[in-house]
Amino acid sequence: MGLNSLRKESIxxxxxxxxxxxxxxxxxxxxxxxxxxxxxxxxxxxxGLEEHGIDAVVNKTGCLGICYCEPLVDIIKPGKPRISYRSVEKTNVSGLLKDYILDDNPRPDLALGAWGQEFKGIPDLFELDFMKFQVRIALRNAGVINPENFSHYLARGGYQGFEKALDMDPEEIIAEIEKAGLRGRGGAGFPTGMKWKLCRKSRNFPKYLICNADEGDPGAFMDRSLLESDPHSVLEGMLIGAYAIGCSRGFIYIRAEYPLAIKRLKIALEHMKRHHLLGENILGSGFSFDIEIREGAGAFVCGEETALMKSIEGQRGTPYSRPPFPAQAGLWGKPTNINNVETWANVPVILEKGAGWFNRHGTEKSKGTKTFALAGKVNNTGLIEVPMGMTLEKIVYAIGGGVCDGKELKAVQTGGPAGGCLPLAKLGLTVDYESLAEAGSIMGSGGMIVLDEDDSMLETARYFLAFIQEESCGKCVPCRTGTRQMLAILDTFIKGRGKPQDIETLLSLGDSIKKTSLCGLGQAAPNPVLTTINYFRGEYEKGINPKLLRAKAHQ
Amino acid sequence: MLGSGAMTNSIGDIALAGCYLLIGANTSETHPVIGFDIKQAVKSGSGLVIINPVKIPLVRYADLWLRNKPGTDVALLMGMARSILDEGLADLDFINERCEGFEEFKRALAEFDLKTVEGITGVGAKDISRAASMYARGNPSSILYAMGVTQHSHGTDNVMAIANLALMTGNFGKPGSGVNPLRGQNNVQGACDMGALPDVYTGYQKVCNPDARSKFETAWGVKLPDGPGLTVTEMFKKIDQGLIKALYIVGENPVLSDPDAGHVRQSLEKLELLVVQDIFMTETARLAHVVLPAVSFAEKEGTFTNTERRVQKVRKAVELEHGKALPDWKITGLIAQQMGADGFSYQSSEEIMTEIASLTPSYAGISYKRLEEEGLQWPCPSNEHPGTSILHVERFARGKGRFMPLEYRPAPEAPDSEYPLLLTTGRNIFHYHTGTMTRKSAGLNALSGQELVNISTGDAARLKIKDGDNVYVSSRRGKVAASARITDDVPEGLAFMTFHFAESAANILMSADNLDPIAKIPPLKMASVKIARI
Amino acid sequence: METFKLKIDDRQINAGGGDTVLQAALKAGIYIPNLCYDPRLAPYGGCRMCIVEIEGTRGFPAACTTRASDGMVVKTYGPQLDRLRLDTLELLLSDHPTDCLTCPGNQRCELQKVASFLGYNQRSLKPRKSDHPIDDSNPFFNLDRNYCVLCARCVRTCDEVTGINAIELINRGDESRVSTFAGSRLAESECRSCGECMVSCPVGAIHAKNSPVATEETATICPYCGVGCGIYLGTRQGKIVSVRGNEASPSNRGSLCVKGRFGINEFVHHSERLKSPRVKKEGGFESAEWEEALRIAGDKLSGYKPEEVAVIASAKATNEDNYVLQKFTRAVLGTNNIDHCARL
Structure with missing residues (x-):
């Protein structure tokens, strides 16, 4: 009882x-x-349709990632390409409908691009600077299909990867994922195949599977967008993972502040149930699996996997030390495999198109693509997906269209609050797990903020540190108290009352916090301060109390 | 039916049960430390079935709570047995090898189809069979019970019904199984072991057994009486009849602790001689002709035997500050010597333990020297024996485990129009027994300072009683004042009090009649009462 | 149990199956500073004091959350470890008062022990003033959050040992604090006053209201219920001043309830304790010498036939007391009329 006939209808x-x-x-x-x-x-x-008596079908779709042009409306006329219109307003949309649909004027003035071709003075959407350097694997359906329509997903190759997986041995599937070189997109970059293998090896049952959708970095919205635009890609990934590892129950841990994503996930789960893709004996294969949605209450630390599992168990969401790793003893002490939304979304494509197709993209150690939420002082803000190994410069200038108002770029902040600020000099850095870490930042889940000459690095560091301090769970001393102490010292510099020796205090305190904190949150908490001291020490020195400097000179 | 009255298993191994059946016990309040263990076991996955008309605090942790009508435990337990049999969950190998009387028992179960049991107990048939299944599949399962099982006119039937369940599921002789009465007082087990009972010498050697008697006669160098003596409740009857004229009470306070306490007081006043030996001037001591001062546990050496049969060393921590009090054994010995008896000039408690060990097979291997190292669980028949943590491992003390066919007998004192409510009694965590010790603590009094009679919201509304109202609780035997606590922890028709408070002595209300025919235990858990605002 | 060897600070140590590195070290007499560790509780890893270096392991794992294993090579000190520990301590102390002499935890405080072990001598970070009101609603112990180091031993004890769950950590980060449900005072909460939290508290945050330090301890058995908890009676100048559970007792493994922990000294030392025999005379009770009281009791008892006398024994008295009493009843009074409240 495969999906073939249904897929035919869907196509x-x-x-x-x-x-x-x-x-x-x-x-x-x-x-x-x-x-x-x-x-x-x-x-x-x-x-407008009613007013002009136009007979058209209105679909909803997800997000193409071109945030700077929202709201986006696409129109497909019989025999014509799909045209995306930018920054559509309620006041001009009626006119647009009349002009294009009735009067055949495609209004190039309002259009952003036509899909796959130039059309009557409208550029090819995918040849726009913002789009042409992107490789959209995880975001393959985002903004293309109606996320609430199962047929759309199926027609675009959906669940082919899963059906292929069902014909394979679980070990073969894991080998394929390993061969693809897929690494965790939640930030740490652990090889996904190896993670699955560890969990599969355990002889302890039942096993659980988790999708970490507790996206919490300020300014990051990759997971939300993906879940809102293409929930099935994530769910299919989970299904493949569960089959390969031998999990019987899955959870999507998602923050309650994402109501639309939750709604669309629920709709998608209904589709799956209706079409025997969930529950007992899926597609007659003998494999059984169920997925439940667990809503988190918006604590940043619950994105940390051990805290997340505590939260699913109904306990206070605080991290605990690994080992044991989730693959050995996770949820309720049972083997658990946990991956991030974007990781899951990559899985079906790898199965469908093969590891060889996937690992063509990327660098030697970082395969495939990565989504980023490009924000800050950049002309084209939005959600992008680029091959690993692209330089920061290309992202900022080619895709992002450069810094706003012709200003000078000062730094790029990556990795969210746990990440770091990279200066202009590091713009040649390629975006992959190793390079970013080497430069003192992290890949993180994919936040990328462009700062210009007017931005204060101290204020930037403060913003992220304050966020971490606010979100520290409080379990371990270094993160709980250390972030507060660093913040207090940072404030003295911002107020121009810093003590000269306190730059060293910040460095050594930061070092201690990194080395002694219990979880990844604390271990990365000092990064915004440490990288800004590293690359922008002069700004800290400017924050030293002049009296103290004079006194020092006097000595 | 098994051989002896004690916990078959140990506190340390009840944590290993896959399922607990907790009946007639309020463990988290009355045996708090065992309550800790149960909660931890439940949190790590053990099942918990509670049978209790009162919503005890542990209900919060239970998988299943059977709120049966008071006094219907036998019917409920027989119903569970019936369900275990019908569902094919009985351990037939165990039954064949180690038990007897199963066929007769099966016939008795015919009366207890779940529909009938539901009618008697008020517990739904589905819940009964679920409880039965949880217990039978616990592998192992442990039954814990306390005075809520024994203090009934049919207390012995209750206990036998419990043992039936454990027998038919093979829950004996292995860790985490068994039938485990949680004894109330620190040394109630020891007092029984020592033969402070009318029918046995130490180690449950029967006074009717001529061999046992002659052994003690030889050891003590006197002729001993043959027939069993009187139980406490029977003593009071004989006092009323003028047949018992002198009474020697050591460390008990029957004026508060015994049923129909008003009557107890009258009886004691009739005595020609009442000698009371205690650490305080208790309500009972006030009625005495001679009061003898004893030292407390902290001022003497000795041993206590706990609910898991563990004999443990009590050590002197402080000297008596001032005053002339003496250890109980010394006082009794002095009276004996005053009466011209030999064999009472003990120099130390250790010397007494040596004598106990020499006359008591189950204590034969117990000595102070060994107890210095660690407590020992009886039976401990020799110096080399490590003690026994689990009873009935290979065989039952009496040989085969005997199934007892039972029938349901309704409680004798049913509510009527004059006394429409049932009253049951128990303890709270902050006080102990009649409060002789705990009521001396300012802190404990601050935490629990007065009797609160628990009344359901339904009854309270009908009786126009509000939370905190002062009320009289009266039965055919007397009345006491207390403050009302309105709570649905008790079902409609049932009220609950403790017996910690001399000023609201609940036992005035309870009946000393309708004793259990075998154990002679009075029905302290049930009396018909009325409650009215003062 | 499986045992194996590991090396800690160049010493060969034997450890058992479930031991963590911290447990193995402590058993071998090697102190690693720690605050949130309590042998009765699951490893927590919050205080970060017990960080160590392990060959082949990245970073600085906490000894309390790391299982010891065969052949492991552990270092518990060194320039970097010492600095990191001091930094963590410094952070902890920046949230902690320094009025040690007047702190109820003085001399018993594990934080003091850690600080003196590490040679802490100078405050460099700005301390935070806290002025949480003291919860003194419980008659036996106070909760003073100003001294709290958020090791969570109290809340974990209330969960993992007693299962009462009267307290939990609430809020987040450095706003975290120990709280009852809905923030009520302890006396109005689910707390059963067992004091297990107080026992576990490593500092003065949960402390007994009135507890001079005992100079001697005597192992004995609690006089209340049938569990027979092993206790240590702490005494000083001839009086009981403290009670603590005996961890070695198989019946309670160190746990106690409110009665055992707090309900003993007052009755033992109560002014109403009977100090001398009393004999009822015309005008009521009069104190008497033993000789007189015994004579009255003995002589009168001698005057009755066996069937006219009875004895009620005590479930509170010792085995020896009860043995002598039943012997007396049977051998001297000549009756089996002896019973006690076993039935009640």
Whole structure:
């Protein structure tokens, strides 16, 4: 009882969308779109269609990642390419519908791009600077399909990877993942295949599987966007993982502040149940698996895997020491495999297209692509997916279109609050796990913030340190008290009252916190301060109390 | 039916049970440290089934709580046995090899189909069979019980019904199994072991057994009486009849602890001679002709035997500050010497233990020297024997485990229009027994300073009683004042009090009649009462 | 149990199957500073004092959360370890008062022990003032959060030992604190006053209200319920001043309830204790000498037939007391009329 006949119907349905007999409209209905007013635009579209007596199908879709152009609305007319319109407003959308659908004027002035070709003065969307350097694997369906429509996912190759997996031995699947070189996209970059192998090896049952969707870095929204735009890619990944490892129960741990993602996940889980992709004896294979959604209450530390598991167990979400690793004793003391949203989304493609196809992208040690939330003082902000090994410079200038208002770039902050600030001089750095760590930052889950000449590095460091301090769970001393002490010292520099020796205090305290903290959160907490001292020491020196400097000189 | 009345297993191994059946016990309050163990075991996956009309604190941890009507334990336990049999969960190998009387027992179960049992107990048939299944599948399962099982007019039946369940599931002789009565007082086990009972010498050697008698006669150098003596409740009857004229009470306070306490006081007043030996001027001592001062546990050497049969050394920590009190054994010895008896000039408690060991097979291997190292669990028949942590491992003390066919007998004192509520009694965690010791603590009094009679919201509404109201609780035997606590921890129709507070002595209300026919235990857990606002 | 050897600070140490590195070290008499470790509780790894270096292991794992294993090579001190520990201690002390002399935890404080072991002598970080009100609602112990080091031993004890769960950590980061449900005072909470939290507290945060240090301890058995908990009675100048559970006792493994821990000294030393025999005369009780009291009791008892007398023994008295009493009843009074409250 495979999905073949259903997939055939789905492809037919999807073709009807791409080459429609009547106009298809796609509205980018993700949280980012909603924030930029798409709900009103959607209403205006309905009104406009009625007003002009246009017979068209309105679909919702997820997020293409082109945040600087939200709200986005796509129109496909019979025999015409899909055209994306940028920054659509409720006041101009009715006119657009009339002009293009009725009067055949594609309004190049409002258009962002046409899909796959130049069309009547509208550039090819994928040849735009923002898009052309991207390789969209995890985001393959984001902004393309209707995330609430199972047929769309199926038509685009969905669940082919899983069906292929069912014909393989679990060990073969794991070998394929290892061969692909996939590493954890949550930030630490642990080889996914090895993680699965460890968990599979355990003879202790039952085993659990977790999708970590507790995205908490300020400014990071990769996971949210992915779940809102293409929930099935993540769920299919989980299904493949569960089958390969031998897990019987899965959890998606997602923060409650992501209601739309939760809603779409729930819809997707319903699809899966309806089509025998969940529950007992999936697709008649004898493999049984269930997925539950667990909503977190928005504690940053619950993104840390041990704290996350405590939280699923219903306890206070604080981390504990590994070993034992989750693969040995995780949730309720049972073997548990935990991967991040983006990692899971990569899995089906690897199975569908093969490890060889996947590991063509990336560097020697970091294969595939990575999504980033590009933000800050950059012209083109948005969600991007680039091959590992691309330089920071290319990301900022080619994709991001350079620094706003022609200002000078000062630094790029990567890795969220646990990451670090890399100066202009490091712009040639390639983005992969090893290079970033070497430079004192981390890949993290994918936050990337561009800072310009006007930005104070002390304020930047303070912003992230204050965040970590606020979010420290308080279990271990270095993170609990150390971050507060560092913050207090940092504040003296910001106020121009720093003591000369306190730069050293910050460095040594930071070093101690990194080395003695219990979990990854604390171990990375001093990074924003340490990297800014490393690369921007002058700004700290400017924060020293002049009286103290004079006194020192006097001595 | 098994051989002896003690915990079959040890505190250390009850934590190993896969399932607990807790009946007639409020362990987290009355044996708090065992309560700790149960909670930890449950948290790490053991099942917990609670049978109790009162919502005890451990209910929060239970998988299943059977709130049966008071006094219906036999029916409920027989119902569970029936369910175990019907579901094919009985351990037939164990039954064939180690038990007898199963066929007769099976016939008795015919009366206890779950529909009938549901009617008697008020517990749904589904819950009964789920409890039965949890217990039978616990592998191993442990039954813990306390005075809520024994202090009934049919207490012995209750205990036998419990033993039946353990027998039919083979829950004997292995860690984490067994039938485990949690004894109330620190040395109630030891007092029984020592023969402070009317029918046995030390180690449960029967006074009716001529061999045992002659052994003690030889050892003590006197002729000993043959038939069994009187139980406490029977003593009071005989006092009323003028047949018992003199009473010597050591370290007990029957004016508060015994049922129909008002009547106890009247009886004691009738005595020609009452000698009371205690550490305080208790309510009972006030009625005495002679009061003899004893030292407390902290001022003397000796041994206590705990609920798991462990004999442990009590050591002197402080000298008596001032005053002339003496250890109980010394006082008794002095009276004996005053009466011209030989064999009472002990120089130390150790000398007494040596004599105990020489006359008591189950204590034969116990000596102070060994107890200095660690406590020993009886039976400990020789100096080399390590003591016994689990009873009935190979065989039952009496040979084969005997199934007892039982029938359900309703409680004798049922509520009526005049006394419409049932009262049951128990303890709280902050006080002990009649409060002789704990009520001396300002801190414990601050935590629990007065009797709170627990009344259900339904009854309270009907009786127009609010939380904190002062009420009279009265039975056919007397009345006491207490403060009302309105709570649905008790079901409608049932009220609950402790017996810690002399000023609200609950035992005034309880009946000394309707004793259990075998154990002669009065029904302290059930009396019909009425409650009214003062 | 499986045993194996490991090397700690160049010493060969024997360890057993479940031992952590910290347990193995402590058993061998090697002190590694620690605060959040309590042998009765699951490893926690919060205080970070017991960090060590292990050959072949990255970074500085906590000894309390790391299982010892065969052939392991551990270093517990060294320039870097010492500095890291001092930094952590410095951080901890920046949240902690320094009024040691007036602190109820003085001399018993494990933080003091750690600080003196590490040679801490100068404060360099800015201390934080805290002024949590003291919860003195429990009659036996106070909760003073100003001294709390957030090791969570109390809340873990209330969970892992007693299962009462009256207290938990609430809030986050350096706003974390020990709290009852809904923040009520202890006396109004689920707390059963067993004091296990107080026993586990390594500092003065949960401390007995009135507890002079005992000069001697005597191992004995609790006089309350049938569990028969092993206790140590702490005495000083002839009075019981403290009670602690005996960890070696198989019946309670160190645990006690409120009665055993706090309900003993007052009754033992109570002014109403009977000090001399009393004999009831015309106007009521009069104190008497033993000789008189015994004569009255003995002579009168001699005057009754065996079936006219009875004895009630005591479930509170010792085995020896009860043995002599039943012997007396049977051999001297000539009756089997002896019973006690076993039935009640």
């Amino acid at each position: 037919h349905e999807w073709n009807e969308v791409l080459n429609p007999s009547r106009p298809q409209i796609f509205v980018g209905m993700s949280t980012c779109g909603e924030a930029s007013g798409v709900v009103a635009v959607n209403k205006a579209i309905q009104d």
